[in-house]
Amino acid sequence: MNEGVRVFYLSDNSPTEGVEALLGKIKSSSAEPVPVSFRANVTTKSTSLYIFTSGTTGLPKAAVITQRRMFLVSNMFRLCGALAKDIIYIPLPLYHSAALLLGIGGCLEVGATCVLRSKFSVTQFWDDCRRYHISVIQYVGEMMRYLCNAPKKDSDRDHSVRLAIGNGMRMEVWxxxxxxxxxxxxxxxYGATEGNIGFINYIGKIGAVGRTNFLFKKVAQFELIQYDIDQDEPIRNEKGYCIPVAPGETGLLVCRITENSPFSGYAGDRQKSEKKILRDVLKKGDYYFNSGDLLMQDHEGFLYFRDRVGDTFRWKGENVATTEVEATLSTLEFIQEINVYGVPVPGHEGKIGMAALCLKKGLPFNGGKLYTHAKNYLPSYAIPRFVRIREALEITGTFKQCKSQLVKEGFDLAAVSDPLFFLEDSEKSYIPMTQQIYNSIAEMKMKL
Incomplete structure (x- = not known):
């Protein structure tokens, strides 16, 4: 209330005293244009709305979305070639920036028809596309992988979809x-709700999130800098400045905060906003937005998402990108979903790899096949040493994996009721985890 924010139920009636129902008021509202005087003091820097971050690494935070940012994001559909005659399918939650700003805002911007679905459905997706003559689809996260995992049908290509706009699609799924x-x-x-930079892959290079060039870097002054996974902070040189990575190397994405690339921060506690700002990055007095994402730029200027800082872990002196391990192992036929993370081990530096799996219906876990596949396609330090079988994996409303609780429980038999398996080289397989194995690890008697 101190921020002047009022909360409503989007319904005819309110079950909570002191909270109004909005639907009736909408139905009875005037059709006349809103008086200009109502927005006389509104500028491009004025707050338009708040959108909560997905909360994969902590509690969600209310990101401030300015009028300027609203206009910029809602123009993305036009940049991608969407037209007024298009029918755009949005099966994503409207409380997220992808569906609300990019999706609804984009439809309003180009004058296209919007088809909303209350919840994404694998089985109904293509039927909806045919029924409503969809020409543009919006995707996010793992949605495309779910569609690829669905049973094949003769009608798979029987649709009129010409464009797909979104983020988070893995290369092999693409x-x-x-x-x-x-x-x-x-x-x-690529983009973040509260971020001050974004990329679009106009060219369609499989796996890339965008491409940079000389002019782009003049407008958006971003850098990929060296990052210490163990210390959870950028690496600095003897002068105290951050060190840009070379092409082909993975680095933390940061973007300079300027008048053209502002960072509006979060509502409420200023400290939350301050945590996203890096100071004295390349010279004294500059300050940059810390994306918290690790990206790689190749020699042609294409940019690739690698991992989130909180998800990458270090083992045997090497950085392990969980998304790359997930992408490699998810190709096995018995794996429906996979979530890879690092867990601490007594007496060892860094964290060791662990994977939570959700199996495809009717298919058993095959420890031998997983062992062989991992050994063939992953470096030894990146192979998960522990596997946990889950009935379902927790995800956010935008299909992002939740890891914090899994990391906390680790491979402790007392904390985990799910089936646990341990990689045993002598057996060339993942074998059931036992109390004896756990004790040997806890007492630092077993070499990992």
Whole structure:
């Protein structure tokens, strides 16, 4: 209330005293334009709305969305070639920036027709596309992988979708999707709700989130800098400045905060906003937005998302990107979903790899096949040493994996009721975890 925020139920009636129902008021509202005087003091820097972050690494925070940012994000559909005649399918939650700002805002911006679904459905997705003559689909996170994992049908290419706009699609899923559902133009982009930088892959280079060039870097002054996973902070040189990585190397994405690339921060506690700002990055007095994301830029200027800072862990002196391990192991036929994370081990530096798996219906866990596949396609330090079988994996409303509770429980048999398995080289398989194995690790008698 101190911020002047009022909360409503979007319904005819309110079950909570002191909280009004909005639907009736909307139905009885005037159709006349809002008087100009109502927005006389509104500028591009004025707060338009608050959107809560997804909360994968902590509690959600209310990001401040200014009028300027609203206009910029809602223009993305136009940049990707969406037209007024398009019918755009949005199966994502409207409390998230992808559906609300990019989706609804984009439809309003280009004058397109919008088809909303209350919840994403794998089984109904393509039927909806055919029923409503969808020409543009919006995706996020693992949505495309769910579609590729669904049983194949003769009607897979029977649709009129020409564009797919979204973010978070893995390279191998991208290839599968195009091969199975036809040559749909995919515009993968990178951006964060509260961030001051974004990329769009206009060219369609599989796996890339965008491409940079000389002019782009003049407008958006971003850098990929060296990051210490163990210390959870950027690496600085003897002068105290951050060190840019070379092409082909993974680095933390930071973008300079300027008048053209502002960071509006979060509502409420200023300290939360301050934590996202890095100071004295390349010279004294500059300050940059810390994306918390690790990206790689190749020699052609294409940018690739690698991992989130909180998800990457270090083992045997090497950095392990959980998304890359997940992408490699998810190709096994018995794995429906996988969530990879690092867990601490007594007497060892860093964290060791662990994977929580959700199995495909009717298929058993095959420890031998997982062992062979991991050994063939992953470096030894990146192979998960422990596997946990789950009925379902917890995800956010935008299909991002939740890891914090899994990390906390680790491989402790007393804390985990799910089936646990341990990688045993002598057996060339993952074998059931026992109290004896756990004790040997806890007492530092077993070499890992």
């Amino acid at each position: 290839k599968q999707f195009l091969h199975r559902f036809g040559l749909i133009q995919i515009y993968e982009f």
